[in-house]
Amino acid sequence: MKPVALTDIGAEAVLLAGGGRAILLQLAKPAVGHAVAEHSNFAADPLRRLRNTLTYVYALVFGTPTQVAAVTAMVQRAHAPVRSASYDASDAGLQLWVAATLYETATTLHERVFGPLDEASADRVYRDYAVVGTALGMPAELWPADREAFGRYWREQLAGLEVDDRVRAVSVQLLRPASGPLWMRALMPMARLATAGLLSPPLREAYALPWDDRRQRRFDRLMDVTARVYPRLPARLRHWPKNHLLKRLG
Template sequence: MGSAPDDSGDDGTSYAPLFGPGSQFHAFFNDPRWALAMVRATVLEAAHPQIGAALIDNSTFVAHPWRRLKNTFLSMQRMFGADEQVRLREAARLNRLHARLQGTGAGDRPYDALDPAVRAWVVATLFESAVTMCRLSGQPFEQQAMEQLYAEFRAFLTAMGDEAGHLPEALADFWPYFDQVVERELENTEAMRIILFKLFDHLPAPPVFSGFPALWATGRALAGPVIGAITVASLPEPFRRKAGLPEIAGAQSVMQGAYLAAGLARFLPDGWIQSAGIVNLLATSPHSDDPRARTITALGDQMKRAGALLRLLAPLPTQPQPDPAGGAAARRSAQEFFAEVLDQTGDGYLDWPDLAAMAREIAGRLDLDEPEETRLYDAYAAWWRELQAALDADGDGRVSIDEYAAAVPALAGPALIRVAEVLFDVTDRDGNQHIDAAEHRALFQTAFHRDTTHSGGTYTRSAFINEFLSFMSGRLRTTPYDPLLAEA
């Protein structure tokens, strides 16, 4: 679906565009309050049994939350931007992704990410949370603006190929629909509890701040419970009662203060608060060529030197230090590699959703269409069957960390080599059997930091495949593959 005309209709009525500049959604896309609203919407989504089950089984939001944040943000940019072709392409990609998310959750209840009623609920939570964020920050929507925003979200649903009728046509009918879903369908799901009570308390540092573990842990310990309390306080009261969520004294005041403060931040000069810039910075590897990452890395080095001086003045008990000779090529233990790379969903096991998450991340970075995307998924599926046959000693359909550690050499079989070959093929967009700097950057989103004196600035097929196999089977830490598959 394209944008509505922004001049006038046949009756002379003026219309605002449904997508891109001039739309209501575009007006608050960089609004700091949107961060709080997105967390709230995610909790309401996760409370739906089908969505909660799909998140538990397939999502990387526990192990790789910052990656998921960036991917979600990029997808919303594409869907709500002005370019209709980009929107249609992204909608097709999302539909292919959702078609792969089917299964059985808790209580043997099936879930299907293509269920139109479920997809309508996702859109409903985004709209309702946007309205709520404005109300809580003391600047509620005017009726006409709210009607326009609702039309934009219904247009988003239509762009996905669903009937907009799965959301009520009139805004007045939306609120009874929303209340009915909250009352009859939402539950205290495991996914919702993880987001509220575990995710923020254990949130790993974003890649760009990975060099400050102590500082991050201290800030997280203070901010995590506050974010959880703010989110709980902002949820609909009937759902809070139904789910048995705790009432924390003063949480309502803290929540309103947080929304008010975030609302005031939007009056900062243009460019100070830009969602795209913040999200990209958080997801940037400290080894990238981004000037902001280099600045943070330099600051970290200065802080480490200052810390070393303080330890000289007031020595602390000796702590084990990493091997300084390891560098970027240091080997991981089997347990570290399992947790950081293989267990993409963070449930403590290796199974198909973990490898599907790897394929999904690569396909998203390269913006693959059919049939390349299917080739990549098929290669990973074949690798999973090979791993399951070789490592699943107890036959429970998944691989535990102990099973992996006991049979590590079996990881590098023919199917993994096939994954490497397909990865090369889909990265080599021009088909010239070499990966040049632009193709390399498209996959790894970082500088082309390689010794290219012997290859004219390109990767040969064998060199590319060998590096991938060295990472996956040798458990080596590498500058390109860690940001792609290991970092949060």
């Protein structure tokens, strides 16, 4: 089996399908969700948030030192006005949580589409993913020591997530945007299906996302078709978002 690195996983456009899941996981941490709820502009432009998050991750994995410095400053500026009594973007624990949601979502989707990684590749990707948090100041030692430790951390964090009416209202703005390009709104039904399908049943219920056997079958078909078709697409298509956003970054 060919070894897989973070650069192999991080370039794949299919990871965009997990964007909604990662954001809802982040919001379910009360300190994050309540801060976002108090800043409606933060949630009113989900396309900009997705673009900035992708640019940040792409630059960390593939960019030059100048690009890394640029995206780090960009994210810090974006986070500066999003504060509450319990939220501080420089909080290392929250930086760890955000990085963890991106790692866990990316590897979950990659496995659904490409199959499981071999142990050595999985360990390598896990170690390298720490850069998503450390670039913003998270101490490197805060990243759990290995995948087993990460699994314990992840289960503990999931048990403490909480979705109240304020956070649920933000999720509606994100998944049912009232504005934005026509193409984006046309894709939102599929994005909502993917988001709900990738979430755990308890979080799906907490966010009041409708789910039944029919939706489960549609989600399973979507994942099955994606796994059959997507890996066969040319790399220039699969990697287009990464190449496009890095080119825009300069």
